[in-house]
Amino acid sequence: MKSLLKSFLVAASALLAFTACQKEEERLLLDFSAVPVVSVSAPTVVLTKDNADKDALTISWPKPNYGYNAAANYTIMIDKKGGDFSKAATFPVGTGLSKTFKASELNSLLLGLGLTPATAGDVDVKVMSALGGRTVLSSALASVKATPYLDRLDLSSPWGLVGSATANGWDGPDQPFYKTETPSVFVAYVKLVDGDVKIRQDNKWDTNYGGSGGKLSLNGDNLKVTAGTYKVTFNPTALTYAIEKFSWGVVGDATLNGWNGPDQNLTYDPSTDQWFALLPLKVGDIKIRQNNDWAVNYGGTAGKLVAGGDNVKIATAGTYLVxxxxxxxxxxxxxxxxxxxxxxxxxxPNGWDGPDQAFRPDLTKDGVWTLTGVKLKVGEMKVRADNKWDTNYGDDGANGSLELNGANIKVAAAGTYDITLDFTNANAPKIAIAKK
Known part of the structure; x- marks a missing residue:
């Protein structure tokens, strides 16, 4: 038995020695000057929203001759010209030797680095090659002069709707009116309760309008409304207004309420002038219709909407962004x-049992979610998906980096906060918490 054990130990030692020698031999064979040589498909790139889904830039490099058959993993890093890459955008590509960026993806990256829309700016590109656990080689820098586009609309206006019928009462902040294609016409999409409203400027009473019968006057009477979802149109030049029941919603056997509704409401997004909803859907069909009625409805295929068109098919149950x-x-x-x-x-507000305070997607930046004006108490919190604990994030280092199943995030002071989730790099999500 002793002889068998001794033989085993000798064999194991020999194997370890052989492995160590192999690793040492690889390091001795490695040519440390064999770094990736980066090429860009164009030295100058001008991005436009019209070409958002088109290929804009390819970054590539031939596999270096490392001196032995190395299985390298590559990461692309992009930073503003002259940056130290500590806040660079990073893109692991595994063993691949290139990456092609769509215009929308590259645009979001450039804006995230701080480049100014419609203005040419310079960025540096490098590729890191990782060999084994400890050897990382960096390429020389390549440069690109890039012009991003403004990826969100600015439809904001100084006008707002205030009153007992609004979400924030007479003290505001007011429900916003947005610009329309007609310069003198503004629109608000609001959910109201029974009560009164007025229209005012800059959340102040210095300039406010009331009235009746579609006509407005300075300091006029309150406008009386009943509960419902409305489109409010306002013309400060003609001093006219209109308040009409209005909603867009998703209906169908794939929705919670089926074909008879009530529809699952879409929310207006002023940064893109679109409507969206984040909702659970079953296998089945959906359509989009106005005011819970079939008079105006849309269906379609391949991303195109047609009045009265075909049902949109949902092949797999799950949560969807429409x-x-x-x-x-x-x-x-x-x-x-x-x-x-x-x-x-x-x-x-709802404690550990929820329902959770819902983030809304930033439709201009894939992977970015925002929660605006949430009231927090002194205590702790976490981020989770679909009101369940299956996928939840905390912040182990209290440094803004999120970790799966990480430590609770502490709130030291009660107040109103704006919170941003950034999942643009799914392997390194971040959270930003700002007290208002």
Whole structure:
């Protein structure tokens, strides 16, 4: 028995020695000057929103001759010209030797680095090659002069709707009016309760309008409304207004309420002038219709909406982000699998049992989610998906980096907060919490 054990130990030692020698031999064979040589498909790139889905830039490199058959893993890093790459955008590509960026993806990256829309700016590109656990080689820098485009609309206006019928009462902040294609006409999409409203400027009473019968006057009477979802149109030049029942919704046997509704409401997004909803869907069909009625309804295929068109098919049950451009000049849609991210914890209004405070997707930046004006108490919280604990994130280092099943996020001071989730790099998500 002793002899057998001795033989085993000798064999194991020999194997370890052989492995160590192999690794040492690889390091001795490695040519440390064999770094990736980076090429870009164009030295100058001008991005436009019209070409958002087109290929804009390819970064590539031939496999270096490392001196032995190395299995390298590559990562592309992009930073503003002269940056130290500590805040660079990173893109692991595994053993691949190139990556092609769509215009929309590259645009989001450039804006995230701080480049100014419609202005040419310079960025540096490098590729890191990782060999084994400890050897990382860096390429020389390549440069690109790139011009991003403004990826969100600015439809904001100084006008707002205030009153007992609005979500924030007479003290505001007011429900916003947005610009329309007609310069002197503004529109608000609001859910109201029974009560009164007025229209005012800059959340102040210095300039306010009331009235009746579609006519407005300075400091006029309150406008009386009943509960419902409305489109409010306002013309400060002609001093006219209109308040009409209005909603867009998703209906169908794939929805919670079936073909008879009530429809699952879409929400207006002023940064893209589109409508969206984040909702659970079953296998089945859906359509988009106005005011819970079939008088105006849309269906379609391949992302195109057609009045009275075919049902949109949902092949797999799950949570989906539905986005629709319902302008006559747009008429397109996307239905994309998504997580419904929320904030839960004793620092939040609904505690650890939820329902969670829902983040809304930033339709101009894939992977970015926002929660605006949430009231938090002193306590703790976490980020989770779909009001369940299956996928949840905390912040182990209290440094803004999110870790799966990480530590609770502490809230030291009660107040109103704006919170942003950034999942653009799914392997390194981040959270930004700002007290208002």
């Amino acid at each position: 986005v629709a451009d319902l302008k006559p000049t747009g008429l397109k849609y996307t239905v994309t699998p998504a997580k419904a991210w929320g904030l839960v914890g004793d620092a939040t």
